[in-house]
Amino acid sequence: MQKRHNDIWFTEYQTRHLRLGLSITKVLANIQTPFQHLLVVETDEYGKLMALDGAIQVTEKDEFTYHEMLAHVVLTAHPNPRRVLIVGGGDGGSAREAVKHPSVEEVVLVDIDQEVINASRQFFPALSAGLEDPRVTVLTMDALEYVRGKKGEFDVVIVDSTDPVDFAEGLFREPFYRDVHRALNEEGLIAAQTESPFTDPDILTGSALEMKRVFPIVKVYWGAMPTYPTGMWTYLAGSKVHDPEELRSPLPGRTRYYSGRIHRASFVLPPFLEELLAERNE
Amino acid sequence: MQKRHNDIWFTEYQTRHLRLGLSITKVLANIQTPFQHLLVVETDEYGKLMALDGAIQVTEKDEFTYHEMLAHVVLTAHPNPRRVLIVGGGDGGSAREAVKHPSVEEVVLVDIDQEVINASRQFFPALSAGLEDPRVTVLTMDALEYVRGKKGEFDVVIVDSTDPVDFAEGLFREPFYRDVHRALNEEGLIAAQTESPFTDPDILTGSALEMKRVFPIVKVYWGAMPTYPTGMWTYLAGSKVHDPEELRSPLPGRTRYYSGRIHRASFVLPPFLEELLAERNE
Known part of the structure; x- marks a missing residue:
């Protein structure tokens, strides 16, 4: 035997x-x-x-695709990103990417759950390194509350949230986007993850509609992400004045998924996704 | 309870x-x-x-991403594809896509397994429709044998195979690519599926090396495919004279994943994939 x-x-x-x-x-x-x-x-x-x-x-093997696509598209689309707010992202991956931009002077990361931060520090050194960078300030509190009082303080806001259930649900809604809009200065951009168009098309289309009520420019882009449902992941880029498809500031330091060419290619949507977005827009 | x-x-x-x-x-x-x-x-x-x-x-829901990307890139890169050979593809999906090109006059589909063809006819009408098109000839035999005797007969060869194990293993190898090269006429192109770069990087890099021994131009492109491992799927485009990135003939009829812009974007590889291919090339 x-x-x-x-x-x-x-x-x-x-x-x-x-x-x-x-x-x-x-x-x-x-x-x-x-x-x-x-x-x-x-x-x-x-x-x-x-x-x-x-x-x-x-996961250690594939988190790079998600964190790079979430952080770099709007950071490179901004002409000079200096102050960055990360909503969620307690593992540190998005912060690690944000500080790859030489122009970035300060990153404020607001995660509701201290235990996520602790676990990242204990088990994920390559991610939690992002939390230890001297330019990064980590706050443990509800990001919805944090962002409510801010006015014109940030160049870029990155919403690195869990799925829209429980406390994270508000992060996919118009009132939050309105607070983010106020927290951004006049050239500000926001990036947010919006799930898979195959398993959760309503999250993408719903969030896009809510964001469009607040930001004059909202575009969808996508990338591969093996361990997220269906491996095809979508993101929203919201902007006050700058077209997020265009590259305006220097490319970040070493990346494994993101590049200037991937930046532009990621905004090319398959027809089924364009149609999905158009239908829900009517 | x-x-x-x-x-x-x-x-x-x-x-x-x-x-x-x-x-x-x-x-x-x-x-x-x-x-x-x-x-x-x-x-x-x-x-x-x-x-x-x-x-x-x-699967009925997501087969379109795979079949469209496998068929349309090389068919659109060819200036006037008239005769197409499909290796495998007994379900009919690739044939259905091939006949969307108005220039295509004849498709020969060679699948080793009659039971796959039968099951598609019985259970997958949207796929088997590709088998019933009057321009499509279905042969049940080993494609390795079929292609061996052909000379300059085809404009495009589409290798729609299962994973490289057992009888399909030879379809990822130099001798087969050499037979395909001979079966193609002077402007011919070949497309082949080459698995996920996350779970099976060696299949992609190995096939690319073998194809490069035969075809002067070999390029990698990729797309989303939810039910295949990791959701990120790669393809090889091999060509005698035409750059497969360029569009030379009219776009096919209605598609849901493929478009002219997706065609070009699909050749933009994330740096980790470019590095993987460069390493194995040394």
């Missing part, structure tokens, strides 16, 4: 009818924080993985 | 350590053909699904 071995899997239910399984060798953290359930496991395929309420947030 | 319901899943082991699960309502076919195991199920998330040897080949 063949020798047997452990066969332990982490399973994400991406929808009720679709799930992704990754074999794991170790559970590193498995706790309920005041806001969500936090799991860190070591996987065979993607290195360490952090999930919040069962949804994969980062 | 809550009422329970059936909870039946089809699971694809994309690698030893990574699996995709789709809940199913019905098993429509579950047979061993002379060449492979063939499964057709009805899924909740993606409509009907066909798997060969456990690997998802098509």
